[in-house]
Amino acid sequence: MIIQFRQPNTEIIGELKEKFERMPKQVFSTETHMAVVGLDHYNFTARESAAISKVIPETPSYVQGSRTFHPKDTIIRLPHTQIGGKNFTLMAGPCSVESEEHVQRMAAVAREGGATVLRGGAFKPRTSPYSFQGLGEKGLRFLREAADENGMDVITEVMDESHVPLVAQYTDVFQIGARNMQNFSLLKAVGKTQIPVALKRGMSGTVDDLLNASEYIASGGNHNIMLIERGIRTFDNKYTRNTFDLAAVPVLQKLTHYPVIVDPSHAVGVWDLVAPMAYAGAASGASGMIVEIHDAPDHAFSDGPQALKPDTYLKMAQHVFDLRRLMDAWEG
Amino acid sequence: MIIQFRQPNTEIIGELKEKFERMPKQVFSTETHMAVVGLDHYNFTARESAAISKVIPETPSYVQGSRTFHPKDTIIRLPHTQIGGKNFTLMAGPCSVESEEHVQRMAAVAREGGATVLRGGAFKPRTSPYSFQGLGEKGLRFLREAADENGMDVITEVMDESHVPLVAQYTDVFQIGARNMQNFSLLKAVGKTQIPVALKRGMSGTVDDLLNASEYIASGGNHNIMLIERGIRTFDNKYTRNTFDLAAVPVLQKLTHYPVIVDPSHAVGVWDLVAPMAYAGAASGASGMIVEIHDAPDHAFSDGPQALKPDTYLKMAQHVFDLRRLMDAWEG
Amino acid sequence: MIIQFRQPNTEIIGELKEKFERMPKQVFSTETHMAVVGLDHYNFTARESAAISKVIPETPSYVQGSRTFHPKDTIIRLPHTQIGGKNFTLMAGPCSVESEEHVQRMAAVAREGGATVLRGGAFKPRTSPYSFQGLGEKGLRFLREAADENGMDVITEVMDESHVPLVAQYTDVFQIGARNMQNFSLLKAVGKTQIPVALKRGMSGTVDDLLNASEYIASGGNHNIMLIERGIRTFDNKYTRNTFDLAAVPVLQKLTHYPVIVDPSHAVGVWDLVAPMAYAGAASGASGMIVEIHDAPDHAFSDGPQALKPDTYLKMAQHVFDLRRLMDAWEG
Amino acid sequence: MIIQFRQPNTEIIGELKEKFERMPKQVFSTETHMAVVGLDHYNFTARESAAISKVIPETPSYVQGSRTFHPKDTIIRLPHTQIGGKNFTLMAGPCSVESEEHVQRMAAVAREGGATVLRGGAFKPRTSPYSFQGLGEKGLRFLREAADENGMDVITEVMDESHVPLVAQYTDVFQIGARNMQNFSLLKAVGKTQIPVALKRGMSGTVDDLLNASEYIASGGNHNIMLIERGIRTFDNKYTRNTFDLAAVPVLQKLTHYPVIVDPSHAVGVWDLVAPMAYAGAASGASGMIVEIHDAPDHAFSDGPQALKPDTYLKMAQHVFDLRRLMDAWEG
Known part of the structure; x- marks a missing residue:
């Protein structure tokens, strides 16, 4: 009731x-x-x-996240940006933190495009145990320093309950990856902190599943939650890794007060589809976007094929902000 | 080769x-x-x-439709509009032709919003045999007259090989519905005419399936083909009828020279999600859009819940054209 | 009501x-x-x-097909077999009718394994218009003769409303293919005959869609209907063409009185998975099974990879009948 | 190589x-x-x-699990049973351990039906944080005692890396739930023990995903792995919770040497479909089966609708063993 x-x-x-x-x-x-x-x-x-x-x-089972219980938009305030409300937040960076020097170079590019949050993985959830698993704490440190030097906030993935205190020392936002959307122990662990959490929709997560998963975080007392649409798994995956479910953006906005972010890079998995899907994602009304960039995608430690090169990224970012300015004018 | x-x-x-x-x-x-x-x-x-x-x-098995064989964009010329190339075409109208008077009223609204093609169903593919099956030839006549009075072209569905000559007398574009995407006899039949064909992607049609189906039309000698993305069937259908696969737009544009149209109405099935998905669809780079409108959705003969009321439609249409003007400027 | x-x-x-x-x-x-x-x-x-x-x-929208309206099992009587009730019917034959001599040889093999219905395609729905499209009427004639010589009934696909009278001259059962499950004109056409119809579930057809489609046949007056589960399209298709949804067998048996047949060949698409899925299909309680056989799968005109060679087929068929005899004893 | x-x-x-x-x-x-x-x-x-x-x-990326590297079947030896090879293992028990007395009563029923492994959840992964989350260690103790009294082995879920040592004290087999299939930290943690692990396929896990996930366990040194098919998420979930992908059984048996177990209860989610799917699962050639039982499903703490009552379970179990005896004779 x-x-x-x-x-x-x-x-x-x-x-x-x-x-x-x-x-x-x-x-x-x-x-x-x-x-x-x-x-x-x-x-x-x-x-x-x-x-x-x-x-x-x-x-609703996701009571604290529901608009019926909490009609007003949640706005998440980070040192350099705010997420939600009228703001549109761009988050960018490499898939993996690869080296101190590389993440600094990428941070500068990200910032130049208008991103205020720097992404980068230090602990990587890889399909195979024999693939690169991330630089660990060293990666977190490089990421933090690169963000600080560019006046940005940090978002990075935490994969493991036991890593929560460590990652907490370096990040402004915990990212929970799609594979861990229903790792309830991890959700409870980040729910006991006050650090904002970006929860990615699982590959086969329904909208309700995502909202119920977010409630595990909220039930611990942490209400700084944003939700990320990053593509779902469907029968058609020859030309794209996943199917980008953009209608989930307005659907979630009806049901919940948490900001909704889109991730076109993981949704499509191929760099030359990222820009059109970024425009579509911005036009769908999302509160922000997270994209992957790399200056030498062929040599990226992970997910090279979906990374935007700096030039493409800068052009795309400009167009995305153009679109949002136009859309802001509609509501004025 | x-x-x-x-x-x-x-x-x-x-x-x-x-x-x-x-x-x-x-x-x-x-x-x-x-x-x-x-x-x-x-x-x-x-x-x-x-x-x-x-x-x-x-x-490629869809050789005539492929960009490798035919690099230049296909442009389809109708009496009042052209589809493809730099043009963005809006098609609008009621789901079903309900009466002479009603389709005329809807045509005027569609035209006011900038639509140059009038849609409306005279033969309706309904899940149940006991549902309204359309007005038949009378519906075609009403639709044609309404379009003519408003200086518009007509798009309407043909469900049946034997109806091809009849529908051909009234329409400018044959629509092949999602359920008939692989009705090869029907595809061959419209392929023998020179009337443009709008082929809808089936609910479980892959991008390759859609292209192969289009080849059945092309192999008959009719190359005036456009493809419509209208949502695919996935595991999540609680809040939307289908999952709008907007990445299919740039994917198809890489593979084929045929114009790609988006149908946000059928993709989501709920009117208040249509506008955000129309913006997303326009931003994805599609060559046009087809939407359903109705002045009294609660009393519509079919698909009322997804129809836009005139006011919402007019505002949405203006925003869509705004978006496209902005995007045109990017490429200039 | x-x-x-x-x-x-x-x-x-x-x-x-x-x-x-x-x-x-x-x-x-x-x-x-x-x-x-x-x-x-x-x-x-x-x-x-x-x-x-x-x-x-x-x-229910599929009222005539529902158990609430018609509690007793439908039993379809063909000259040499009956489908439904306690009977288990085996249908076998080549994917395509390839030649007079070949279909006769295959018919003899099918019969030896215990099949009483001979399958074979004379009109083939192929993904590409440039693939083999079937022998047409000649194929129908060869198939009929092969069945007659072996004391078998015939099942063959009709793809097109205009072919209904022709195919009717040769077949005992019309097969409606998965791609045509919602080709309502075709369904209405076979619904006006009294020839039994085997309706295949579409690749993205829900159980309700299949039942509603069957109602198009029943609403024309033809109640000799059987339903075929042949696999649905899902995200996992690397090792199998489709996902064999065997739970649909008992689900359909609760909802409808029509016999339910399983097609393991199309469900998996790879011959060495057909036998285990045939056993599973028989164990699920289906009223029959349809399988593809070929003596030289590498040279088959269509779907060679999923065809069973005669030896494998004969062993599989024997096991399937063994299983059913055991299961009959359970209920005794 | x-x-x-x-x-x-x-x-x-x-x-x-x-x-x-x-x-x-x-x-x-x-x-x-x-x-x-x-x-x-x-x-x-x-x-x-x-x-x-x-x-x-x-x-293959799942090298240690592959048949190319390790052609012989893995056989897992537990105190009272062995899993894999020619053996067929039945595992049964309540969804949740509800009380000392209840799990003992259910254990006796399970054993009577021929089950040699007792299942029961003490830590429950629930969609909502406000649902019953399990009895915790007390539940583990009750489960262990009930198994010991009936000469059975124990399988129970571990959800959390930090619980591994605790659960290890009570169980013979760790179960990793579908939601945790790609919880790589948890997989690594159980991979460092020598306790057998039953890894459930995720709702949207492909066959390759499942094998790659199992490699995380193997790469830690634990090769006592079995895989559980429990249904995947597809577009059709009106009458069943998931789609039981039985073809995955022979597919996995070709690719890997680990035993494959089927879980008809979670696959369908409705008790009256469990028996036909148990027969189908046994006929598919799986090495074992895990089912949920409850004497008062309406009052079960979790998943009541899919639990078999004792009578139904006993009859089903007898039929399953009948089927397997028949199938053993085929190969003799």
């Missing part, structure tokens, strides 16, 4: 919360809303009813 | 064609290219070699 | 039918059941109520 | 291994085979060549 109050009312909300918790029920509340898990009706007193504007009997 | 000639060379092309056809092999040729089906090498004479700039041993 | 009567009652059923048809509603009836399309409640008189044992308000 | 030796030859194998490791290359060897990762040709000396019967240049 979700209860919407006419206005912030600490007293009534406090009283009701106490009653429901004694039942016992799990209760979540904001200044104006309350959600009671596993309860679908209740006889309110006249005094309570007077304070309430609406009661929705059904609680 | 595909042979690319240095320049138009009727003599050599004629001689080679004769030789190959005597083998016997199926041969296709343009002014500058020749395709020989089922042949992967040949010892050319010195004279022949001198005229040839490149030989590609592999022939 | 589906009405179940206590016992056959021509009088009451006739009266009710007349009332409902005057509404006007579409009505279907058997000796003991009546379905009224688009009606979900009705105030029956006391006399009517006394004759009725149960009223189900919801009518 | 995979090298097959004419016969066990410790000397030559030792010498070659040293050479390749100095390159440096990662080398795996058995008595008769050697795999060198990332090497596709080598000039062998005459003496080496004499000892070698075959060189396969390509190494």
Whole structure:
């Protein structure tokens, strides 16, 4: 059951919360809303009813992430950027951190294109155990330094509950990869921090699965969550690695208050399709975009075929910002 | 084998064609290219070699539709519009032709938004045999008149080989529906006409399937073909009817010279997702868009939930043209 | 609304039918059941109520095919075999009819393995228009003769409404291919005959789609329908052409009274997987099986890789009948 | 590169291994085979060549799991049963361990049906964080005791790297759930133990993904691996939770030496489809089966709808063993 109050009312909300918790029920509340898990009706007193504007009997399983419980957009504030609301955030960088010098060069390119968040993998989830697994802590350090030198924030993947404290020392945003979307132990671990989390949709994750997975983070107390659409697995994968499900962007925006980011690089997996899909992703209304860049894709340690070369990236980034400026004008 | 000639060379092309056809092999040729089906090498004479700039041993199964055989964009010229090249074509109208008066009203709205092609179904492929199956020839007549009064061209579905001559009397473009993408008899039938054909991708059609299906039309001698991406069937269909595979737009544009059109209405199936997906579709670089409109969606004879009301349509159409003007400027 | 009567009652059923048809509603009836399309409640008189044992308000869209309307298994009687009920029917033969002599040799092998229905394609739906398209009427004649000489019935594909009368002269069962599952014109055409129809599930056809498609046949008056599970299209097609959805067998058996047949050859597309999938298909409870055989698969005109050589087929067939005999004993 | 030796030859194998490791290359060897990762040709000396019967240049990424490197079936020996080879192993039990008394009652039923391995979840991966998450260590203890009292082995899920030592104290087989198929940290952690691991195929895991995931376990030194087919996610999930991909059984058996187990309960998710799919699964040639049972499915803590009641289970189990006895006779 979700209860919407006419206005912030600490007293009534406090009283009701106490009653429901004694039942016992799990209760979540904001200044104006309350959600009671596993309860679908209740006889309110006249005094309570007077304070309430609406009661929705059904609680979505991803209650804290839902717009019914929390109508206002979540805005995530990082040192150099904010994600969500009217802002459009560009995140760029190499797939893997390859060396100190390389990530610095890539950071400068990313920044030049307008990116405010630097991406780069130090722990890499690879299909084969015999492939390059990342530089580990050294990679985190190089990434952090490259971001700092360019006035950027850092996003990097954490693959493992036991790495959470280590990665936390270096990153501004934890990325949870598609393969770990339902690694519930990892979700609970990052949910106990206050570091923003970017949760990627799994290859076969439905929209509901993604929202339920995000609730594992929220249920730990961390509400700084953004969701990333990065393509799903379908029957057609000859010319693209995945199928970019852009309709998930407006669908998620209806259902949840978390910002939605698109990742055209992983969605298509081929560099010359990234730009058109970046334009499409920007036009779909996403709050931001994450792309992979590399100055020598043929020699990249991972995912070379999908990396944009600096020139292509800079042109694409300019077009993406052009598009968003045009779209901002529509709503003015 | 595909042979690319240095320049138009009727003599050599004629001689080679004769030789190959005597083998016997199926041969296709343009002014500058020749395709020989089922042949992967040949010892050319010195004279022949001198005229040839490149030989590609592999022939795609959709040879006439391929860019290797026919590098230049196909442009389809209709009385009031052209499809392909730099042009962006908007097609709009009701799902079904419901009455003379209604389709006229919808045609006026479509035209006001900038559409130059009027859509509307007179023969409807319905999942259940007990659902409304369309007005038949009467519907075709109403549709034609509504288009004529508004200076528009007509696109309408033909479901049946035996209906081809009838529908041909009324339409400017035959639409082949997703369920009939591999109805080879129907494809051959429209392939024997010179009326442009808009071939919709099947729900489980791969990009290659779509191109091979188009080849059934081309092999009959009709090269006025456009392809429509309208969403594919995937595991996630709770919030959208299909998954809009926008990456198929640039993929198809690499592989084929036929114009690619997007259909956001059928892709998502829910009206309030149509506008963001129309923007995304326009941004993906498609040559045009087809959308469904209705002034009273709740009373539509078919597919009401995905129809845009006139106001929403007009605003969306303006934004779509804005987007395309911006994108045109990029290439200038 | 589906009405179940206590016992056959021509009088009451006739009266009710007349009332409902005057509404006007579409009505279907058997000796003991009546379905009224688009009606979900009705105030029956006391006399009517006394004759009725149960009223189900919801009518499935595939009403005539549903078990709620028609609880008893449909049994299809062919000259040499019956399909459905306790019987297990084996259908075998080459993918394409290649020559008079070849199909006769294959028919003898098929018969030796216990098949009572001979399959073979005379009109072939091929992905590419440049592939072998079948022998046409000549193929039909060869197939018919081969079946007659071996005391077998014939199943062969009809791809085209205009071919229905021709194919009808030669076959005992019309096969509708997966690509034509929703070719509604073709379905209506075979629905106007009384020749049994084997309807294949489309590559992306849901169970409901298949049942709705079958209703197009039934709505024409032809109730001799069987359904074929032949694999669906999914994300994993590296080692098998399709994903064999064997759970569809018991699912369909709950929902419909039509016999369900499995086609392991098309499901997997690789001969050495056919036998294990044939055993699995038999064990799933299907009413029959259709398999492709060829004595020289490398030279087959179509689908060679999935054809069983005679030896493998004969061993497989024996095992399949063994399995079914064991399973028959379970129910005894 | 995979090298097959004419016969066990410790000397030559030792010498070659040293050479390749100095390159440096990662080398795996058995008595008769050697795999060198990332090497596709080598000039062998005459003496080496004499000892070698075959060189396969390509190494599958899941090299240790592949039949080319390790042709013989892996057989896993547990205290009360063996998995793989000619044996057919039945594993049964409740979805969740619910109480000491309940798991004991279910263990007795499982054993009566012929199961030699008891399943039961103490840590449950649930879609929602607000659902029952399992009894934890107490559940492990109850499960172990119930197995011991009935002379059975234990299989239970481990969800978390940090739980590996705890679960190791109680279980005979670690189960890795579908959602964790690519949780590489967890795979590495169980790979460092010698406790057998049952790896479930992910909802969108291809056959190759599953084999690559198993290689993460093998690369840690643990070769006691079995693979579980439990249904994949496809477009059709109205009547079944997943699509049971039974062709994966013979496909995996060609590619790998690890035993393949089927899980009809999770594949279909509805109890009355479990028995036909269990028969199909047994007939497909799997090495074993895992099913869920419950005496009061309506009150089960999790997955009640797919649990078999004791009577249904006992009848199904008898039929499954009947089928396998028949199939054993085929090969005799």
